[in-house]
Amino acid sequence: MSGIRFDSVSVAYHGTTVLDALDLTVEPGEVMALLGPSGSGKTTALRAVAGFVTPAAGRILIGGRDVTGLPPYRRGIGMVVQQYALFPHLRVQDNVEFGLRARKEPKAEIPARAAEALEMTGMAGYARRYPRELSGGQQQRVAIARALAIRPQVLLLDEPLSALDAQLRSGMLAELARLHRELPDVSMLYVTHDQVEALTLADRIAVMDRARLQDCGTPQQLYRAPRTEFTASFVGQANLLPVTVADTAGAALFDGRTLTVDTGTAAPGTTATLCVRPHLLALGAGPDALHGPNALHGRLGEVQWRGATHRLYVDVAGHRVAADLPELRETPTPGTEVTLHFAPRDAVLLAAGAGA
């Protein structure tokens, strides 16, 4: 059982800091997703674990062992990348055996262990094929088998599903989840810019932006109680409204109206950001709606039909508020006045400037 630890790891290219003092621990057997937009430093962090980039400062530990100075071939980790990176001149079997041979495993065991890894990813029937004879999804399965054949304690996945089409992607996602259940000892570091992959697969998500770790927690924590505006808008969608914390406890002022929210430790009079998820907003009905609790009153800008839901964009005091509503029988006309409600426990108050 071995996890990964980033100990104040910084990486710089030509004077530009691409990873800024990352402190992060991936527990043994845990799936940690590194989620962030491109250029956020997530891939750099993964490449530092693999040994392809040398940190300017800090240490990287795998299973408690400092590997910062070790070359990639002595780290004993598995890695799967977006473009598969299979060896085109080798058959599937030889691709999977490559790592076993390179690590000088006993010759007699090699074919069996390769077969076992191919079995695990459902590719046992393709051992004699060349990579070019396989589809993208099959190639990625072979790449996963090749990474698992050396029985690594740590598996690095760098956007492994980004080259696949949407349908294959959800299938492979389920497949990866199954592999994780079958290999409970393997720690996985999963780099992605896709929040669905992160939410589905990860035990914990580390949200990265502009070379820094913004937030880290379980998917539920990050989704229900994000700590920063960036997390709120990157993990799931969010309406972010500027509010002022009211003098009375549990209240905040927005556009002259009082909203009932959990203000936590926020000091009265300070400005903060209120985060409400689009699907937690409800459309008020009738004249009473105007005076209901936590009402956001505005002019309807746009209605989009999305099958199971309607997406409404409402202009509330100059802010474009999105609301996802169960499919409406009668859609309101754009330009009319509408009111949106939310329950106090569905809103999260973010302290101003948090994580920025």
Next chain:
Amino acid sequence: MSSTVTETAPAERAAGPAPARPLAARPAGSRTRWLWAAPPLAGLGLVFLYPLALVVRQSLTPDTGGPFAAYAEVFGSTAFREALWTTVWLAVAATAGCLVLGFVLALVIAFVPFPGARAVARFVDVFLSFPSFLITLALLFVYGTVGMANGMWTDLTGEPEGPFRFLATPWGVLLAEITYFTPFVMRPLLAAFSQLDTAQLEAASVLGARPGRIVRQVILPEALPALAAGGSLVLVLCLNEFGIVLFTGAKGVTTLPMLVYGKAILESDYPAACVAAVVNIAVSVGLFGLYRVVGKRAGA
């Protein structure tokens, strides 16, 4: 060099465009197709094949003596057999040397990050445009009888002559040919290396492969086509190299092109020159063909 290239080119091209494949399939269109093909074919024949045919005819039925008399005479001479052997082993050895040296140098330029790697790669391109005797001239400055190496030796030891006199031997020719032709191997290799997916190299290294194994099992297999292309080019060029052999002033080294030159220009023995030339062409095409077959077997 330029004279030798035209020697091999007709032989290769003669085999190329001659058979018009879809002739029987579409008789109506074939006539217009022939109209298009005829002028360039006629030009090709007039410029390349006719003079070549003249050489072959001269070798077979010389103006004096019976048919094949020139062949019997030439094949009977020790000088010819030695020239043939020298030509073949020099070309094969130079090709092997170029492949090894070119592969190593291209590896370093492509994969070892050092300042100026791009400049070196550009220089390889420039080097290809140099005349072949230039490198021989440069080697004369370094290893010649009165060159730098011998000069330093005599200065240091006080002896009247330096020890470096291999330049006039076949080894000198070999050194010059390897030096001059190595960039011809490096050029296609560098192009192939730039196409190589670095993710494959990284995957190999994460899987536990050290640099040596990565070179042998990942880079080399993907570089084989480029190696084959560069190697076949160098082999043919070496078989027909004239300038380098002439410029090293190696009296003991006679290759087939030298023999052709000697017979035709110095001795005015045209039948013998033509025989040597025909043999030279046959050896070029034969070795080139053999090389391609072996290359294909090896998976290139």
